Amino acid sequence: MKALTWQGRDKVGIENVPDPKIINRSDAIIKVTSTAICGSDLHLYGGRVPSLLKGDILGHEFMGEVMEVGRDVKNLKLGDKVVVPFNIACGKCYFCEKKMFSACDNSNPNPAIPMLGTGQATSALFGYTHMCGGYAGGQAEYVRVPYADVGPLIVPNDIDDEKVLFLSDIFPTGFMAAENCNIQPGDSVAVWGAGPVGQFAIRSAFMLGAGRVFAIDRFPERLALAEEAGAETINYEDEDVYERLQYETGGQGPDSCIDAVGMEAHGHGIDALMDDAKAMLRVQPDRAHALRQAIRCVRKAGTVSVPGVYIGMIDKFNFGMAFNKGVNFAMGQTHTHNYLKPLLERIQNGEIDPSVVISHRLTLDEAPAGYKMFQEKSHDCTKIVMHLN
Numbered sequence: 001m002k003a004l005t006w007q008g009r010d011k012v013g014i015e016n017v018p019d020p021k022i023i024n025r026s027d028a029i030i031k032v033t034s035t036a037i038c039g040s041d042l043h044l045y046g047g048r049v050p051s052l053l054k055g056d057i058l059g060h061e062f063m064g065e066v067m068e069v070g071r072d073v074k075n076l077k078l079g080d081k082v083v084v085p086f087n088i089a090c091g092k093c094y095f096c097e098k099k100m101f102s103a104c105d106n107s108n109p110n111p112a113i114p115m116l117g118t119g120q121a122t123s124a125l126f127g128y129t130h131m132c133g134g135y136a137g138g139q140a141e142y143v144r145v146p147y148a149d150v151g152p153l154i155v156p157n158d159i160d161d162e163k164v165l166f167l168s169d170i171f172p173t174g175f176m177a178a179e180n181c182n183i184q185p186g187d188s189v190a191v192w193g194a195g196p197v198g199q200f201a202i203r204s205a206f207m208l209g210a211g212r213v214f215a216i217d218r219f220p221e222r223l224a225l226a227e228e229a230g231a232e233t234i235n236y237e238d239e240d241v242y243e244r245l246q247y248e249t250g251g252q253g254p255d256s257c258i259d260a261v262g263m264e265a266h267g268h269g270i271d272a273l274m275d276d277a278k279a280m281l282r283v284q285p286d287r288a289h290a291l292r293q294a295i296r297c298v299r300k301a302g303t304v305s306v307p308g309v310y311i312g313m314i315d316k317f318n319f320g321m322a323f324n325k326g327v328n329f330a331m332g333q334t335h336t337h338n339y340l341k342p343l344l345e346r347i348q349n350g351e352i353d354p355s356v357v358i359s360h361r362l363t364l365d366e367a368p369a370g371y372k373m374f375q376e377k378s379h380d381c382t383k384i385v386m387h388l389n
Helices: 041-046 112-118 161-168 169-181 197-208 220-228 243-248 270-280 288-295 317-325 340-348 364-376
Strands: 002-007 011-016 028-037 060-068 081-084 141-145 190-191 214-218 232-235 255-258 302-305 326-331 361-362 382-389
Touching: 002 364, 011 270, 028 081, 028 161, 028 364, 041 255, 041 364, 060 161, 081 161, 112 317, 161 169, 161 340, 161 382, 169 197, 169 302, 169 340, 190 288, 197 214, 197 220, 197 255, 214 243, 220 232, 220 255, 232 243, 243 288, 255 288, 288 302, 288 317, 361 364, 364 382
Parallel strands: 190 214, 190 255, 214 232, 255 302, 302 326, 361 382
Antiparallel strands: 002 011, 028 060, 028 141, 028 382, 060 081
C-alpha cells in the first residue's frame, strides 16, 4: 500500500509499504477514505519530537471503512463507516474505566520510553513516535486499529466525511479545552492560536455559554475564520495582547485562557527570542510564549486550559505569578472517546459544521507538498484534508 512516511527533518515522502495485518484478536483493518494533516504533525515534520524514526508512517486524524476484524471484535462489521480517535485505549484499565482514555495503561507497548520523562507510561497514539507506541498512522491506504471495540465510532453512510473526520482529534480537543474552563454563562474566554484546534475551541466556548471570545493570532485568514464564529480578534503583531485584554475586560482579565498553540509559539519579547534561540540550537524544544502570556492575562482565580502540545521542560516559567493569582490549570491529551457520540449529535443537529476549517483538499500523493504548505502557512492554508476514495 501507499503511505506517507517521515524521512528526516522537514522531509516526508510517499512510499510503498506492506499492508497491515491483524495481529491481535481485538484488531480491525480500516481502509482509509479521508485523513488530515494536524498541527501537531508539524512537530514531527520538523523533527522536534524524540523517538521518531525514518520510515515511520504519520497521521492520527483519519476515518474509513472496516475491511477486516479480529475474532474478538463484536461492535464492528465489514463495511462499517468509522471515525477513529487519535489515541488508543484498552477500555479496561483503571484509567479507561474512569473515562480517562488518554491515560490508558495498556495501549502503549513502549512504556519505558515515556516513563523516563513523565514517571508513568502514556497512552498510545496513532502515527506519533515510538514514545507513544510506535503504531503506524492514518496517512496511508490502510491502518491496523487495536482495541477496535473501544475506539472507532460508526457514523452514518450518508454523512459526508468532511463533516465527521475531525471527530478523530481536533473537534474533541477544542471542545475539551473549552469544557476544562468550566465556562459560566456570559464568561469571557481568550484563545491563543486560531488554527484548527483554536477554531474549535472558539466555537465550543460559545456552545458552552461564553459571552465573549477573543482569538489571538497573526494570520489574516485564521482571524477572519474566527470572526465568522463570532470571536473578537487580536493580531499580536499589531497590538499588545495584555493591554487589549485588560481594556476589554475592565482591567480584570478574561475568565479563562486557552493555549491552543503549544510548543512552537511565536511572539515578541525577550522570552520569545530566547525560546527561538534555544529551539534553533536544539537545547529546548518548547517555545512557550503563548502559555506565559495566557498566565499573565487570565484573571485572578481564572483557568488556563492547555490543549496545545508540549513535550519537554520549559524555562522562564513564572510559576510564582500563577500561584499568587490562584490560577487553575487544566491540560493533557484529549479523552477523545468521551466526545465522539455527543459531538456527532451536535453535528447532526446542525449546531456546527466542522468542515468550515478546511482550506485545501489534496490526494495522498500530494501530502508532502501539503506538509510544506501547512508548515509555511502559505496559500492561506488553515487545514488540509486528503481524500483517498
